Amino acid sequence: MSKLLNVKDLTVQYETDETIIHAVNGISFELEEGKTLGIVGETGAGKTTTCLSILRLISETSGRITGGEISFHGEDMMKKSELEMRKIRGSKISMIFQDPMTALNPVMTVGKQIGEVIRKHQKCSRLEAADRAKEMLTKVGIAPERCSDYPHQFSGGMKQRVVIAMALACNPSLLLADEPTTALDVTIQAQMLEMIKDLQKQCNTAMVLITHDLGIVAETCNSVGIMYAGELVEYGTAENIFERAVHPYTIGLFQAIPSIEERTARLKVIPGLMPDPADLPKGCKFSPRCRYSTRQCKTQTPPYCEITPGHFVRCFCGDYKEGE
Amino acid sequence: MRVLLSVRNLERYFNTSHGVLHAVENVSFDMEERTTLGIVGESGCGKSTLGRTILGLIEPTDGDIYFEGKNISKLSASERLPYRRQMQIVFQDPYSSLDPRMSVHDLIAEPLSIAGIDKNSADRVAHVRKLMDTVGLATRFEHAYPHELDGGRRQRIGIARALALTPKFIVCDEPVSALDMSIQAQILNLLQDLQENLGLTYVFITHDLAVVKHISDRILIMYMGSVVEQAPVDELFKHPLHPYTHGLFAAIPVPRLRERPQRFILKGEVSKPDGKPGCKFAPRCPKASVECFSITPELREMGENHMLACHHAER
Amino acid sequence: MIKQNINMLSNEHTSTRNRSQLGEIWRRLKKNKLAMVSMCFILLLGLMVIFANVISPYPYDKIDLSNALQMPSLAHLMGTDDFGRDIFSRILFGGRISLLVAFCTVLVSIVISAVLGAAAGYFGGWFDSVVMRIVDVFMAIPGMLLAISIAAALGTGIVNTALAITICNIPGLTRIVRSSVLLLRDQEYIEAAVSFGGSDKHIIRRHILPNTLAPLIVQASLKFGDAILSIAGLSFIGLGIEPPTPEWGSILSNGRELIRSFWPIVTFPGLMIALTMLAFNLFGDGLRDAMDPRLKQ
Numbered sequence: 001m002s003k004l005l006n007v008k009d010l011t012v013q014y015e016t017d018e019t020i021i022h023a024v025n026g027i028s029f030e031l032e033e034g035k036t037l038g039i040v041g042e043t044g045a046g047k048t049t050t051c052l053s054i055l056r057l058i059s060e061t062s063g064r065i066t067g068g069e070i071s072f073h074g075e076d077m078m079k080k081s082e083l084e085m086r087k088i089r090g091s092k093i094s095m096i097f098q099d100p101m102t103a104l105n106p107v108m109t110v111g112k113q114i115g116e117v118i119r120k121h122q123k124c125s126r127l128e129a130a131d132r133a134k135e136m137l138t139k140v141g142i143a144p145e146r147c148s149d150y151p152h153q154f155s156g157g158m159k160q161r162v163v164i165a166m167a168l169a170c171n172p173s174l175l176l177a178d179e180p181t182t183a184l185d186v187t188i189q190a191q192m193l194e195m196i197k198d199l200q201k202q203c204n205t206a207m208v209l210i211t212h213d214l215g216i217v218a219e220t221c222n223s224v225g226i227m228y229a230g231e232l233v234e235y236g237t238a239e240n241i242f243e244r245a246v247h248p249y250t251i252g253l254f255q256a257i258p259s260i261e262e263r264t265a266r267l268k269v270i271p272g273l274m275p276d277p278a279d280l281p282k283g284c285k286f287s288p289r290c291r292y293s294t295r296q297c298k299t300q301t302p303p304y305c306e307i308t309p310g311h312f313v314r315c316f317c318g319d320y321k322e323g324e
Numbered sequence: 325m326r327v328l329l330s331v332r333n334l335e336r337y338f339n340t341s342h343g344v345l346h347a348v349e350n351v352s353f354d355m356e357e358r359t360t361l362g363i364v365g366e367s368g369c370g371k372s373t374l375g376r377t378i379l380g381l382i383e384p385t386d387g388d389i390y391f392e393g394k395n396i397s398k399l400s401a402s403e404r405l406p407y408r409r410q411m412q413i414v415f416q417d418p419y420s421s422l423d424p425r426m427s428v429h430d431l432i433a434e435p436l437s438i439a440g441i442d443k444n445s446a447d448r449v450a451h452v453r454k455l456m457d458t459v460g461l462a463t464r465f466e467h468a469y470p471h472e473l474d475g476g477r478r479q480r481i482g483i484a485r486a487l488a489l490t491p492k493f494i495v496c497d498e499p500v501s502a503l504d505m506s507i508q509a510q511i512l513n514l515l516q517d518l519q520e521n522l523g524l525t526y527v528f529i530t531h532d533l534a535v536v537k538h539i540s541d542r543i544l545i546m547y548m549g550s551v552v553e554q555a556p557v558d559e560l561f562k563h564p565l566h567p568y569t570h571g572l573f574a575a576i577p578v579p580r581l582r583e584r585p586q587r588f589i590l591k592g593e594v595s596k597p598d599g600k601p602g603c604k605f606a607p608r609c610p611k612a613s614v615e616c617f618s619i620t621p622e623l624r625e626m627g628e629n630h631m632l633a634c635h636h637a638e639r
Numbered sequence: 640m641i642k643q644n645i646n647m648l649s650n651e652h653t654s655t656r657n658r659s660q661l662g663e664i665w666r667r668l669k670k671n672k673l674a675m676v677s678m679c680f681i682l683l684l685g686l687m688v689i690f691a692n693v694i695s696p697y698p699y700d701k702i703d704l705s706n707a708l709q710m711p712s713l714a715h716l717m718g719t720d721d722f723g724r725d726i727f728s729r730i731l732f733g734g735r736i737s738l739l740v741a742f743c744t745v746l747v748s749i750v751i752s753a754v755l756g757a758a759a760g761y762f763g764g765w766f767d768s769v770v771m772r773i774v775d776v777f778m779a780i781p782g783m784l785l786a787i788s789i790a791a792a793l794g795t796g797i798v799n800t801a802l803a804i805t806i807c808n809i810p811g812l813t814r815i816v817r818s819s820v821l822l823l824r825d826q827e828y829i830e831a832a833v834s835f836g837g838s839d840k841h842i843i844r845r846h847i848l849p850n851t852l853a854p855l856i857v858q859a860s861l862k863f864g865d866a867i868l869s870i871a872g873l874s875f876i877g878l879g880i881e882p883p884t885p886e887w888g889s890i891l892s893n894g895r896e897l898i899r900s901f902w903p904i905v906t907f908p909g910l911m912i913a914l915t916m917l918a919f920n921l922f923g924d925g926l927r928d929a930m931d932p933r934l935k936q
Contacts, residue, residue: 054375189577243582256505267538381834412835422828438835
């Protein structure tokens, strides 16, 4: 399987009047066609910034990609002009966001909005686009007659379906999904994930799924990257992360989730907070909160090592046992 | 333990342009001191409305609320004031529940100043510091503003503020839903510690079953304004009876790769509760029969303090 | 148990920048060069008119017909008018009147609008309807026309002019306050205040008014400029401040016949009106940007 997406040492910064915010600090990952990569992390870890960088939407928000490479289908994305990027956005790479309420234009019918995407990237008449739009609505489980309804006439879950229809209308090979189900009820979330998985299979679309919910990751992802303070602290197949997690932050995340199966008296907490991206600590960024941190951790940046084929960890490995 | 709060046949309707919205319909339960009642449901189930109605922030359309044996729903606003002080609320959104123009000290001191507690400002400052200490907020944040702090700390301010009047009862309306996972765990632990040390009674409203399992003693499952199932927490998770409860449990993505539970996906969506007879869940229910669409199921005792509103109940 | 929690949590190394909101606003304002220049102009103007009797080289009503209609020179920085009075002195003293009246009208209208708008927005119901309908009626009439009608009804003079302009400002400001309040009323922190027994008075005083202050202050600044223009306009058509009291609009009015032959008499007061209005507008814009909560962290 060829590598669809290859990101190497991506570094992104935002500049404000007073400081530089180091949003993403040298992350690398790859994705094959049709597969799903989950990026897990908490607020401020840099997950959304990573996705926006892939689509080169970062300059919209006073940020800059200051380093690294992004290649898609073997082509260097950094070298593309804005015009070329516009041709890619929506047709080869699509993105869906967390909040379905604000992703849709309230004064256009949903049919028109989906049709607009289609007409932008494919040469077809208005009628053909309208038919395709109806097809997409059916695919996402909405009655095609509703193509002349306005967004406010749909519930949250249905709005998100429309957003997905828009994103997949031109059959992109990569879908970037930024917490697509976080704002939805849990039963609707289950429906949505099922549907996304089906559509992915149908069109062989690869997906980068950003989430903070490890349960969703277990449901949908082939490979997982755990982000902390702009870095990938652990990266590997889903199996590696769920069964052989090694980084103390990853382990801490698993322990902090209340389990639906067993009842524990107290949750094991990761003390403290994620560091301010404008003021990152020296050495390992997780060291202030890490139980196992040593002097080395606080002064030197830990290397990104491949502990087993395909399983990477950014840690001074070896001072502790796996899974402890 | 004695019963602190009793709710009987509580109803809250709203008159809208599309007809009457039955936000809360016929809810009854009892709460013992020092326990936590988890109220679980998805959007539109009325759980937030229920929480606010219990506190009197929204007036009930019908029904009674008894606090320490006294019927507080029939009192006038001024008679109700001392009870209001014993019942407080922690909100979901740590951003919009704090006035952005007030410092941490002012926010926590506000209930104290309204109630006229503390004789002078020195006492007040000490009192506020003690509350900050109780919730784990470092004193150096005394003069900070909400926008300078993260979600977890803001939520601690909300909790400190709720504790200011030494309430006996606190409604926690999705207090950790807006927080990151590791912060969620910190706040949940804090709430548990406070319950133990201060003898608090909680109503914990959430949509997250794992969280509610962790913190509750008893759980109420709500759907479109009505209670569909009610049971002690272990009993509910061992023997969920209502098809909606099954759907909820099945919908939760489990963070594990092996031994994944059977998943069945509930189809359809919630609609607006309009008060027509029949089980509200029938349109989505895999077990629905003719009588489900015409006769509203009553909440019945199924043994082990487990209540269920369903025509197809079997243990 | 709790103590353990706290010790663990005290290991925060995130620093707090204990900046007050006011400090933030000032910092943002400083970056806006136009706003800062305008602010300096306003301060300078203010100082000059306050110390008019010290700075002004001549008394404003000293008539000297032999020196009439002199062009600007070192002796008379802005020239003299048709009565030989020094224009610069008249502008300085006239500025006192303009700025004083503008200040009073803005202050009074802000206070009244704040109370009316907050009450209408917070309590709603019949009070809101009544107030809003009255506001609608007033706002249906073009501003200047309204000012002229009221001034004509009340008569000339400083107090009547101030009253006319105040009445004209109140409806618009009330509406602005009311919209702010309607948005605020649904915020959860208002609910929180209710839950610990806060009275309506407490909530309006402690939560609603401070949070509506921002748009109100911006409006105040913009209205100041408007007021200057209105006063000048009314005086120009003879309804505001009457001569011989100097006022920029009436000085302008005086020079109407001399526009073609003697430019200083219309240019300088006109320039002062225009510059002052511009300064207040730019400053008001700058304030609005600086106070915009969306620019906050």
